[in-house]
Amino acid sequence: MSALLEVKNVTKRFGGVVANRDVSLTVRQGEIAGLIGPNGSGKTTLFGSITGAHAVDEGDIFFEGGSIAHLRPAPIARLGLLRTWQQTRIYGEMTCAENMAISAREAHGHVFSLLRPVPAATRRKGDDLLAFVGLHEKKDDKAGSLSFGQQKLLEFAMALMNEPKLLLLDEPTAGINPTLINGLIDRLRRANTELGVTLLVIEHNMRVIMNLAHRITCLAHGEVLAEGTPNEVRDDRRVLDAYLGVA
Amino acid sequence: MLDNLSLFFQYPPLAADVILNGLLIGAIFALAAYGMALVWGVLNIVNVVQGELVVLGGYVTFLAVQAGLPPLLGLPLSAAVMFCLGWLIYRAIVFRVVDKDIFISILATFGLSILFQQLANAMFGSDVRTVDAGLGSLHLLDGTVTLAYVKLLAFVLALGAGGALWLFLRHARLGQAIRATAQNPRAARILGIDTNRVYAMTYALNGALCGAAGSLAVMAWTIHPYIGLPYTVRSFMVVVVAGVGNVAGVVAAGLGLGALENVAGFVFGVEFQIAFVFALMVVILVWRNAMAARKRSYLE
Amino acid sequence: MSRATFPRLSDWHIAAVLALFGLAGPFLLPTLATQIAFLWLMVVFALTWDMLGGRMGYNSFGNIVFFGIGCYAAAVIQRDAGLPYFEGLALGLVAGAVLSVLAAIVFGAAMLGIRGHYFAIGTLGLGIAAGEIAAGWDYVGAGSGMALPLYPGELGERELFFCYSLFALAACCFLLFRWIYSTRFGLALNAIRDDQDKADAMGLRTTPIKIVAWSLSAFFLGISGGLAANMIGFIDPRDVAFAGATYGVWMVLMTILGGKGTLWGPVLGAFIFHVTQELFWTWLLGWQRVALGLLIVLIVVFFPQGIMGWLAERRARTAS
Numbered sequence: 001m002s003a004l005l006e007v008k009n010v011t012k013r014f015g016g017v018v019a020n021r022d023v024s025l026t027v028r029q030g031e032i033a034g035l036i037g038p039n040g041s042g043k044t045t046l047f048g049s050i051t052g053a054h055a056v057d058e059g060d061i062f063f064e065g066g067s068i069a070h071l072r073p074a075p076i077a078r079l080g081l082l083r084t085w086q087q088t089r090i091y092g093e094m095t096c097a098e099n100m101a102i103s104a105r106e107a108h109g110h111v112f113s114l115l116r117p118v119p120a121a122t123r124r125k126g127d128d129l130l131a132f133v134g135l136h137e138k139k140d141d142k143a144g145s146l147s148f149g150q151q152k153l154l155e156f157a158m159a160l161m162n163e164p165k166l167l168l169l170d171e172p173t174a175g176i177n178p179t180l181i182n183g184l185i186d187r188l189r190r191a192n193t194e195l196g197v198t199l200l201v202i203e204h205n206m207r208v209i210m211n212l213a214h215r216i217t218c219l220a221h222g223e224v225l226a227e228g229t230p231n232e233v234r235d236d237r238r239v240l241d242a243y244l245g246v247a
Numbered sequence: 248m249l250d251n252l253s254l255f256f257q258y259p260p261l262a263a264d265v266i267l268n269g270l271l272i273g274a275i276f277a278l279a280a281y282g283m284a285l286v287w288g289v290l291n292i293v294n295v296v297q298g299e300l301v302v303l304g305g306y307v308t309f310l311a312v313q314a315g316l317p318p319l320l321g322l323p324l325s326a327a328v329m330f331c332l333g334w335l336i337y338r339a340i341v342f343r344v345v346d347k348d349i350f351i352s353i354l355a356t357f358g359l360s361i362l363f364q365q366l367a368n369a370m371f372g373s374d375v376r377t378v379d380a381g382l383g384s385l386h387l388l389d390g391t392v393t394l395a396y397v398k399l400l401a402f403v404l405a406l407g408a409g410g411a412l413w414l415f416l417r418h419a420r421l422g423q424a425i426r427a428t429a430q431n432p433r434a435a436r437i438l439g440i441d442t443n444r445v446y447a448m449t450y451a452l453n454g455a456l457c458g459a460a461g462s463l464a465v466m467a468w469t470i471h472p473y474i475g476l477p478y479t480v481r482s483f484m485v486v487v488v489a490g491v492g493n494v495a496g497v498v499a500a501g502l503g504l505g506a507l508e509n510v511a512g513f514v515f516g517v518e519f520q521i522a523f524v525f526a527l528m529v530v531i532l533v534w535r536n537a538m539a540a541r542k543r544s545y546l547e
Numbered sequence: 548m549s550r551a552t553f554p555r556l557s558d559w560h561i562a563a564v565l566a567l568f569g570l571a572g573p574f575l576l577p578t579l580a581t582q583i584a585f586l587w588l589m590v591v592f593a594l595t596w597d598m599l600g601g602r603m604g605y606n607s608f609g610n611i612v613f614f615g616i617g618c619y620a621a622a623v624i625q626r627d628a629g630l631p632y633f634e635g636l637a638l639g640l641v642a643g644a645v646l647s648v649l650a651a652i653v654f655g656a657a658m659l660g661i662r663g664h665y666f667a668i669g670t671l672g673l674g675i676a677a678g679e680i681a682a683g684w685d686y687v688g689a690g691s692g693m694a695l696p697l698y699p700g701e702l703g704e705r706e707l708f709f710c711y712s713l714f715a716l717a718a719c720c721f722l723l724f725r726w727i728y729s730t731r732f733g734l735a736l737n738a739i740r741d742d743q744d745k746a747d748a749m750g751l752r753t754t755p756i757k758i759v760a761w762s763l764s765a766f767f768l769g770i771s772g773g774l775a776a777n778m779i780g781f782i783d784p785r786d787v788a789f790a791g792a793t794y795g796v797w798m799v800l801m802t803i804l805g806g807k808g809t810l811w812g813p814v815l816g817a818f819i820f821h822v823t824q825e826l827f828w829t830w831l832l833g834w835q836r837v838a839l840g841l842l843i844v845l846i847v848v849f850f851p852q853g854i855m856g857w858l859a860e861r862r863a864r865t866a867s
Contacts, residue, residue, distance in 0.1 A: 051748060055542070077750035089748075091741035093808075094734070102734040103749055111755040114732040162749055293664045343848045349664045350606045354799065355847045357608075357671075361792060362840025369837060476675065483668055518690075522679030525672040529658070532669040536661045 003062075004029045004166055004198050005050070005081070010059035010069075012042075012049050019045040021222045022059070027166065032192050032199045034213030034230070036206075038243055042222040043202045044086065047168050051083045052076045063166070078108045080165035086174065086202075088151045092144030096135060096154055099143050100126030103158035129157045133187060149176045153184075160191055166198045167191075173205050181205070185212055210234060218242065251514045260391035265513045266506050271398035272468060273505020274405035277498045278460040279478055280485035281412055282453035288491040289429040289449045290345055295356040296336070298478030299363035300454055304329045304461025305470035306367060309376050318380045318466055322404075325462035326455040333454020337447045345446060360475060368472040380466040401463040406498065408459065413494045425449055429492075477524050481508075484528045487535065561811065569714040573707050580706035582825050584778055587713035589801060589821045591771045593813035594720050595764035596798040601807030602728065603760055604740030605659065609670030611795035612677045613765035615788035616650055617643035617772020619681065622693040622782055632699045640773040647769025648762045655758035662743070671791070678789030692783040695776055709778040716774065720767045725810060727763070736760055740808075792836070796843065804846055806855025815854055 005027040012020040020042045027033045035043050049056045052073040061069040063081050071079075091099050101118040104126070130136045133153040138146060143154055152175065159167050172188065173181050185208060191197050203209040209216060210230040217227040220242040226233055233239055255262050279301050286294045307328045308321030316324070340359060344352040382396035416422040428435045428445045436442050460478075464470055485504055489496030507527070512520035569587070573580045592614075599605040621639030628635055654673065661669055682690045698705040727733055735756050738746040746753050772788070782788045789795075797820065805816025828835050852860065 053748075073744075073748045074750055074752065077748055082750075083748065089742050089745040091738050091745065093741050094737050098734055098737070102731065102738045102746075102751070105750075107731055107735065108750040108752070111732070111752055111759050114735055114756070115727065115730050117730050118734070158749070293668060295668075340844060340848060347851070350667060351847055351851055353606075353664055353667050354803075355844055357796070358840050358843025358847060360840070361796065362837060362844065364792075365834075365836040365840055369834060480668070480672055480675075487665075516683070518683040519679065522676050522683065525676035525679065528672040529669055529676065532661050532665055532672075533657045536658075536665075540660055 002029050003027070004064060005200070006062040007046070007050065008060050008062070010046070010049055010056050010061060012045055012054070012056050014045075019222050020049065020056075020219075023219070023222070023224055024059075025217050025224065025227075027198060027200050028215075030192075030196070030198055031214045032188070032201065032212055034209040034216035035200060035202045035219065036204075036209055036216060036233075036239075037219035037225070041219040041242075043219055044170060045222075046219070047083055047170055047202065050168065051081065077162070077164075080163070081168075082159050082162055082164040082166070083168040084152075084155050084159055084170055084172070086170040088148065088155050090143045090146075090151050090154050090158065092142065094143055095140050096130060096143050096146070097123070097126055097139040099154060099158055100130060100139075100161050103161040105161075105163045126161060129160050130154075132160075132190075133157045134183070149180065152176060156187075156191075160195060160197065163195075164197060166200065169199060169201045171202050171204060173203065173208050181208060188212060206234075251516075255510070255514060264392040265509050267392060267394060268398065269506035269509025270502050271394065271402045271505070272509065273502040274402040274498075275460050275463050275467065275501075276478070276481045276485060276504055277501025278405045278408055278463070279457055280482040280489075280497050280501050281409060281494065282456035282460075283479075283482035284486045284489070284491050284493075284497055285412075285425075285449055285456075286453045287486060289425055290341070290446050291349070292341065292345065292352045292356065293349070293483065294453065295353055295479055296359040296363060296475075297453075297457060297482050298475030298480075299360050299367070300329055300333065300457035301461040301464060301478045302367060302470050302472065302475045303332065303363060304458030305376070305465035306371055306461075307458065308462040308465050309371075309378055309470070312378045318378050321378070321466075322459060322462045325458035327458070329458025329461070330451045330455035333457075334447055334451035336454070337450035341450055342443065342446065360479065364472050364475050371472065373472055375469045375471045376465060377469045378465050395467060397463070398467045401467050404459070404463065405501075408456065409494050409498050412456075421445070421448060477521055480524055480528050484524075484531055487528075487531060558810070565814075566718070569718065573710045577703065577706075580703075580710045581778070582821075584706065584710040584713050586817065586821045587710070587717040588771055588775055589797065589817040590717040590814055591713070591720050591767055592794060592798040593801040593805065593817040594717070594724055595767050597802045597807055597813040598724065598736075598760050598764045600799065601802060601809070601812070602733065602736040602740065603757065604743075605757070605761075606667045606799070607670040607761075608667055608791070608795060608799065609654075609673035610764060610768060610798055611674045611789055611791050612654070613647040613651060613768035614772040614775070614794065615677055615681065615784075616647045617769035618776040618782045618788040619687050619693070619772075620646045620769070621773030621776055622695055623687065625696050625777075626693070632696055635696070636773070636777060640770050643769040643773040644766050645769075647765040647772070651762040651765035652758055655761045656754075659754065659757040659761065674789060674791040674795055678785045678791060681784035681789060687784075690784065692781060692787070694781050695779075697780075698777070705778075709774060712774050713771065713778075716767065716770055721814065724763075728810070732756065732759075737808075793839075796839070800839075800843055800846065803851065803853055806853030806857075806859075809853075809855040812853055812855040819854075 003026045007023060007025040010020055010023045023046060037043050048054055050061055052071050056069050060067050063079055068076050101122055104122045107114065127136065127139065130139050133156060135150060135153055143151065146154060152172065156172065173184060176184060188199060192199055201209065201213065213230055215228065216230055216233045218225045218233055218239045225242055226236045226239050279297060283294055283297050286292055304325040307325040308318065311321040311324050312318050336359065340355060344355045380397040385394045385396060385399065416426055424440045424445050427440060428442050432442050461470065481504060485497055485500040489500040508520060508524060511523040515523060572583050596610055599607050620643035624639035624642050625635040628638060630638060658666065658669055681687055687693060735751055738751065739753055739757065743753060776782045779787060801816035801820045802813045804820060805814065806812030831838050
């Protein structure tokens with residue numbers, strides 16, 4: 001399997017605080033990669049660096065072999081690299097169907113190409129994806145009126161609508177009703193296998209990530225602590241120490 | 248325009264006169280800007296009616312002098328009257344928009360700005376007003392540099408007010424409550440601070456600062472009903488450049504703006520001085536945004 | 548009645564009544580032709596403000612700049628081109644539209660990256676700076692303003708001409724914007740309003756979208772400026788062309804009153820505001836602007852959702 005995303009020796013500082021130090025990480029084409037680590041270990045900062053929210057101080061990031069470290073969020077998204085947010089970001093005053101329509105890949109086009117109604121095929125695809133995450137009967141509701149968990153599902157569906165090659169998910173199960181988590185894991189897996197989206201998932205729920213990911217990287221204090229298969233990482237003494245605060 | 252510019256450089260005493268007078272006027276801008284920074288920091292509101300509070304403060308002194316009071320007594324009187332007016336404005340209008348969308352508060356205070364501007368025009372007429380403080384002027388360099396003592400007084404008072412404000416916020420009980428509320432209103436409420444009262448006192452304090460600034464403006468310069476918005480924009484600019492919680496920065500930026508504005512008025516002509524103030528603000532905002540965009544952060 | 552068919556039906560009803568009023572009104576009420584012309588001008592003001600303020604979430608106090616540019620472009624062309632009246636007017640309107648759009652592109656590239664209250668205050672400064680510069684610039688008559696050439700036709704024809712011109716402009720603006728809001732471009736504007744960083748991160752080309760939106764507003768404002776200047780016959784830099792304290796604020800107020808971000812809100816707000824103003828303003832005897840300030844405060848503080856928003860709330864309440 002070839003590398004889709006390569007993070008090479010990335011360091012990111014905020015003022016005097018080093019959020020990421022010399023972080024390297026590879027996500028291979030077609031896999032589900034996990035990113036774990038205690039609170040404040042720099043996972044979300046790394047997502048920001050990868051998707052262009054801020055410039056990195058040192059190191060480089062490659063997507064499909066090309067450097068993206070100097071790019072801003074929009075061009076990176078157009079390359080097919082997308083993220084979701086821990087606190088979820090949706091278009092609150094628009095309906096779910098509209099949220100889906102404007103998240104379609106063709107909305108990346110030049111400004112004058114937007115001067116056309118939403119094609120019927122896009123509408124259908126939006127409906128299908130809403131049904132996929134179980135929000136179909138909410139499609140004419142304002143997105144802002146959904147519950148937090150439903151908004152997370154909507155954000156996930158919007159990301160799929162954009163047909164990314166790689167999707168970074170920031171704690172997809174946080175705030176989701178525990179009884180629905182198994183359904184969500186199933187959908188993440190189907191997005192990976194049926195829609196061919198490579199995933200990089202930040203997750204705090206160990207049961208979820210051990211179940212879901214093919215490979216896991218563990219960050220602590222902004223540095224890569226361990227990586228390997230779920231079993232390897234789980235049995236790594238240092239990971240346990242990091243979570244228990246010994247390291 | 249170029250003639251003025253070369254004159255400015257060829258004749259240093261003239262340049263000194265323009266710059267020094269500008270610096271002194273700038274102290275008045277700083278005074279109004281403290282107030283704006285305070286309201287901005289604590290209530291999270293851009294108070295567009297700021298300039299009208301300055302102008303009304305000026306009218307209070309003007310009317311007091313007309314009624315036979317000594318001009319310098321107008322200063323505390325203006326501050327006191329505007330303190331009360333500020334409190335009233337907060338209780339009547341501002342408290343309803345404090346927790347709303349920021350544009351709602353901008354539009355509401357903009358409406359107040361139009362209201363007061365037009366009221367001032369209806370009540371006091373559109374004439375340009377000024378008050379002779381009766382202090383005379385200081386002449387330097389054989390009279391080429393003329394500094395009215397009232398401007399020097401304004402300068403000293405504005406600096407003093409800045410220092411007093413700093414001490415007040417740091418040590419007075421209410422000042423500490425104001426700072427706590429500015430940092431985290433919810434936590435302040437949990438700790439038993441009556442944030443609504445803090446907001447009201449902050450807004451009233453802002454009124455007093457504006458009143459003092461207006462009183463000095465009418466003595467050192469002139470006022471008329473339509474000069475309010477430039478004061479708002481000056482305060483806004485000063486706060487944007489200095490930062491919300493930076494009293495010393497506000498003084499420096501206010502003085503700098505005063506000097507810059509006076510030089511621009513001299514070079515471009517007085518008829519373009521107001522245009523310069525507004526255009527400068529636009530340039531500052533655009534420039535700041537460009538700087539922020541380079542770091543891929545945004546001004547919120 | 549289903550939710551989908553009901554509004555569309557009533558849309559056409561309203562549109563038909565308005566079209567009838569626009570076409571027959573000036574004939575039936577010839578004495579009111581000027582007032583009706585101003586009404587259509589107000590509709591253009593509200594519609595163009597809503598493009599940014601309502602749909603895109605960029606609350607501009609500076610849209611008056613494009614109106615002023617339109618005023619002055621027409622006045623300068625009509626003064627200097629040496630053309631007969633209607634040719635001069637036509638060229639002036641084209642020049643006004645082109646210059647306004649160019650200004651929107653330049654200002655937009657510089658300022659549309661600024662957000663929130665910085666954008667609102669920045670555009671406020673832009674509008675006032677433009678007025679002050681015009682008031683000091685001798686080429687455009689400085690503080691004494693410019694007079695427009697006299698309309699050559701018969702008495703009474705002039706009012707009808709501008710009434711119909713502005714009606715046509717308002718109708719074009721409404722129909723074009725209505726169509727635009729039905730496209731993906733309209734959705735993109737809403738997305739920028741709701742969460743611009745998200746829109747960026749989803750790959751939308753937000754900067755060109757924002758600039759095109761402002762240019763569309765500027766296009767109609769530029770033309771309306773040329774027409775209004777000719778109708779009034781005289782432009783003053785601060786009280787007509789860059790009249791931030793009247794027209795500039797009315798734009799915002801009318802849109803909020805009607806309901807921003809809705810199809811009919813701006814039109815409704817313009818009608819109510821203008822009719823109220825024509826009926827009651829003269830009673831106020833010089834206190835009009837005081838009343839305007841008070842009105843802004845009252846509407847913003849107590850009625851920020853506007854009429855359309857209020858109707859939607861009521862409908863939602865009765866439905867549930």
